[in-house]
Amino acid sequence: MPNMSPNKVRMPEQEPELRNKNFNEVALGYTEQMAMEEAQRCLNCVNRPCVAGCPVNVQIPDFIKLIAEGKFEEAYWKIRETNNLPAICGRVCPQETQCEKVCIRARRGEPVGIGRLERFAADWYMANAKENSGKADGKAEKKNRKVAVIGSGPAGLTCAADLARVGYSVTIFEAFHDAGGVLIYGIPEFRLPKEIVREEVDTIKKLGVEIKTNMVIGKTLTLDELRKEGYEAIFIGTGAGLPSFLGIPGENLNGVYSANEFLTRVNLMKAYRFPEYDTPIKVGRRVAVIGAGNVAMDAARCAKRLGAEKVCIVYRRSEAEMPARQEEVHHAKEEGIEFKLLTNPIRVLGTDNGWVKGLKCIEMELGEPDSSGRRRPIAKAGTEHVIDVDNVIVAIGQTPNPLIASTTAGLETQKWGGIIVDEETCATSLEGVFAGGDAVTGAATVILAMGAGKKAAASIDKYLSQKAD
Amino acid sequence: MYRIVRKKVLNPTVKLIEVEAPYVARKAEPGQFIILRVNEKGERIPLTVADFDREKGTVTIIFQKVGKTTKLLGTLEEGDLILDFVGPLGKPTHLEGVKKAVVIGGGLGTAIAYPQAKKLYSLGAEVDIIAGFRNKDLIILEEELAKVCHRLFITTDDGSNGTKGFVSDILKELLDQGNRYDLAIAIGPLVMMKVVSNLTRPYGIKTIVSMNPIMIDGTGMCGGCRITVGGTTKFACVDGPDFDGHQVDFDEAIRRQSMYREEEKRSMEEHECKLGGGNNA
Numbered sequence A: 001m002p003n004m005s006p007n008k009v010r011m012p013e014q015e016p017e018l019r020n021k022n023f024n025e026v027a028l029g030y031t032e033q034m035a036m037e038e039a040q041r042c043l044n045c046v047n048r049p050c051v052a053g054c055p056v057n058v059q060i061p062d063f064i065k066l067i068a069e070g071k072f073e074e075a076y077w078k079i080r081e082t083n084n085l086p087a088i089c090g091r092v093c094p095q096e097t098q099c100e101k102v103c104i105r106a107r108r109g110e111p112v113g114i115g116r117l118e119r120f121a122a123d124w125y126m127a128n129a130k131e132n133s134g135k136a137d138g139k140a141e142k143k144n145r146k147v148a149v150i151g152s153g154p155a156g157l158t159c160a161a162d163l164a165r166v167g168y169s170v171t172i173f174e175a176f177h178d179a180g181g182v183l184i185y186g187i188p189e190f191r192l193p194k195e196i197v198r199e200e201v202d203t204i205k206k207l208g209v210e211i212k213t214n215m216v217i218g219k220t221l222t223l224d225e226l227r228k229e230g231y232e233a234i235f236i237g238t239g240a241g242l243p244s245f246l247g248i249p250g251e252n253l254n255g256v257y258s259a260n261e262f263l264t265r266v267n268l269m270k271a272y273r274f275p276e277y278d279t280p281i282k283v284g285r286r287v288a289v290i291g292a293g294n295v296a297m298d299a300a301r302c303a304k305r306l307g308a309e310k311v312c313i314v315y316r317r318s319e320a321e322m323p324a325r326q327e328e329v330h331h332a333k334e335e336g337i338e339f340k341l342l343t344n345p346i347r348v349l350g351t352d353n354g355w356v357k358g359l360k361c362i363e364m365e366l367g368e369p370d371s372s373g374r375r376r377p378i379a380k381a382g383t384e385h386v387i388d389v390d391n392v393i394v395a396i397g398q399t400p401n402p403l404i405a406s407t408t409a410g411l412e413t414q415k416w417g418g419i420i421v422d423e424e425t426c427a428t429s430l431e432g433v434f435a436g437g438d439a440v441t442g443a444a445t446v447i448l449a450m451g452a453g454k455k456a457a458a459s460i461d462k463y464l465s466q467k468a469d
Numbered sequence B: 001m002y003r004i005v006r007k008k009v010l011n012p013t014v015k016l017i018e019v020e021a022p023y024v025a026r027k028a029e030p031g032q033f034i035i036l037r038v039n040e041k042g043e044r045i046p047l048t049v050a051d052f053d054r055e056k057g058t059v060t061i062i063f064q065k066v067g068k069t070t071k072l073l074g075t076l077e078e079g080d081l082i083l084d085f086v087g088p089l090g091k092p093t094h095l096e097g098v099k100k101a102v103v104i105g106g107g108l109g110t111a112i113a114y115p116q117a118k119k120l121y122s123l124g125a126e127v128d129i130i131a132g133f134r135n136k137d138l139i140i141l142e143e144e145l146a147k148v149c150h151r152l153f154i155t156t157d158d159g160s161n162g163t164k165g166f167v168s169d170i171l172k173e174l175l176d177q178g179n180r181y182d183l184a185i186a187i188g189p190l191v192m193m194k195v196v197s198n199l200t201r202p203y204g205i206k207t208i209v210s211m212n213p214i215m216i217d218g219t220g221m222c223g224g225c226r227i228t229v230g231g232t233t234k235f236a237c238v239d240g241p242d243f244d245g246h247q248v249d250f251d252e253a254i255r256r257q258s259m260y261r262e263e264e265k266r267s268m269e270e271h272e273c274k275l276g277g278g279n280n281a
């Protein structure tokens, strides 16, 4: 009998007033009991809209059925058929706009908690079966052909794993000292524990993928040099790492951070454990975060945890247009983050010594839809006001880093920096060079980056097989 | 991991280490820098490439004990390992076609200016070097510098060696005497670079300064290294580290440099406290 409750089984969480002072994970995960109960809410319907809603087509009803039957390890492997990073996706995918959005149960009540169940299966496997799992990732016969993957974010990791699985010798080149891309430097510990990222990266290393850190492609080595070193195909998965600033006066005052810098200090460099870790961070009593995407929510929640008394999100549109995952907005509100919506910053104000003391803003109203389909915000005359703050964190987006494009003749990019690829094959304008993830689309999502990595791996395999003939 | 193959103490606070980093050595050019992290809990700090040996696959860096990281780095010996060492980053300095240049180094900046003077000299330019130090015990690279220039001027703040005074005093004298240069390179404390740029401005002498702001990634992804040049924001790690000294907003750079002063002090105190504790135990 399916469980006809209109609501998802509640996921245990740390209490807001407790968690906004620590960096431990917020959502604690289902127990076996809870997972089986939630799994029974899936009707195993004929059309399986959720599978089509998933960018990598996880066989959702199948793995959920296995959970309902208590076959947790099998459920894990069912997900792994199409998804290399289930513990991560279960935690950070925007399920509400993908699989869960089209779930038939969502017509009356809440959809099945697909993300929560995915997370459960992955965590259960890591905790209970990983060490002595009879089943391991199959290793194909070695092909003795080298492929280079640039960037170790979800796009690069997925592409590398899929290629290693069919026998290629894959080397990932990563600029930072640690692998994982945004998963390691951007998304905070309390949302995605770094231990989990490390486990997932290890799983991929076990497939035979080599990861070389401290390699800035375009500087340490160029694409041409990689080819000379015998890499027959190259995948570029370098993400969208270039922070955008507002271009308003006062942005270079002390105390203004790009979200990238703020989050990198906190997550990659562990500034939240300063002085045990050497990298410092400066968080005052009052912090304004500009923007309303996942990045902004993460920055705001980090600032709160670092001791800021008042943290507000400043966003020029309204709640409906906020690009962040619903769950993150909800969590941020619970943790005491304020939302100043329809508010646009126009100037950062500083003290005589050059430290931030305020953010001058103007109120906005929504007009006609713009090119993004969202209603365009328009300034309301005479509504300038100042918010007193000690820090401003700019989280209004990132674009692809030009480092590779600027050092690679013939690699075509969009004006805004995105690498131009063939949508079907991920092939770039250069033969044997493929690209995917945020480097192509601009800042998007983990699962879309993974989808692109998968697609590129398949095309690279095809390209190299044909080349061999 | 990156092995230290040679270490030399240049003066009580300045040390030189040569590090095995074949990929960096293959590409490095004067003006570029590396970022290193000593250990797992360490900070990432940028240091200028002072020299490189493509055949041996080594890169030399020279650093002064200013904070916890440089202090820790200074305690490492030949054979010890550095956890992360990435580069070469930033743009190389363009030195081609220069006929007469003055290279000005302040303190540790002298070590960074050295490879530039060396390259200019080897390209056939007439080179004057002005190197300034606080006192005679802090003078570094005197012999090396002498070999790569036509005239070497040493100053000390206290007059304990060479001319008493600042590098800018000598530069002013040289300019007053009618010396004209088609390039000035100034590397050292921000205040010194500012003063030098102000001196050369009226003469229209192109002046390159090397900016060394606080950095994390060194690849353009954080913006922490931003400075204002000619009214627009630049990222020193990718757009520089060399900039036109006449365009740089030095006052802003000086301010930004001090952003973590309290934290740096705290970090140092903890570090020394721990060392002290260790000795007592």
Ligand SMILES: Cc1cc2nc3c(=O)[nH]c(=O)nc-3n(C[C@H](O)[C@H](O)[C@H](O)COP(=O)(O)OP(=O)(O)OC[C@H]3O[C@@H](n4cnc5c(N)ncnc54)[C@H](O)[C@@H]3O)c2cc1C
Binding pocket: A092, A093, A094, A150, A151, A152, A153, A154, A155, A156, A173, A174, A175, A176, A179, A180, A181, A182, A183, A186, A187, A188, A215, A216, A217, A218, A237, A238, A239, A240, A241, A263, A294, A295, A298, A325, A401, A403, A404, A436, A437, A438, A439, A443, A444, A445, A446, A447, A449
């Ligand atoms: C703070 C934050 C929160 C987010 N939250 C979510 C979320 O909840 N859900 C979600 O789905 N998405 C989220 N996203 C978006 C998601 O993380 C990205 O879309 C995704 O990581 C893109 O993957 P990628 O592999 O294309 O690139 P990245 O993850 O950006 O990885 C690129 C890697 O390439 C490396 N690299 C760059 N240039 C070079 C070079 N020249 N040489 C060598 N290596 C290089 C980088 O160091 C990096 O490690 C978030 C993003 C941020 C910043």
Ligand code: FES
Binding pocket: B214, B215, B216, B217, B218, B219, B220, B221, B222, B223, B224, B225, B226, B235, B236, B237, B238
């Ligand atoms: S150091 Fe991060 S952008 Fe320059």
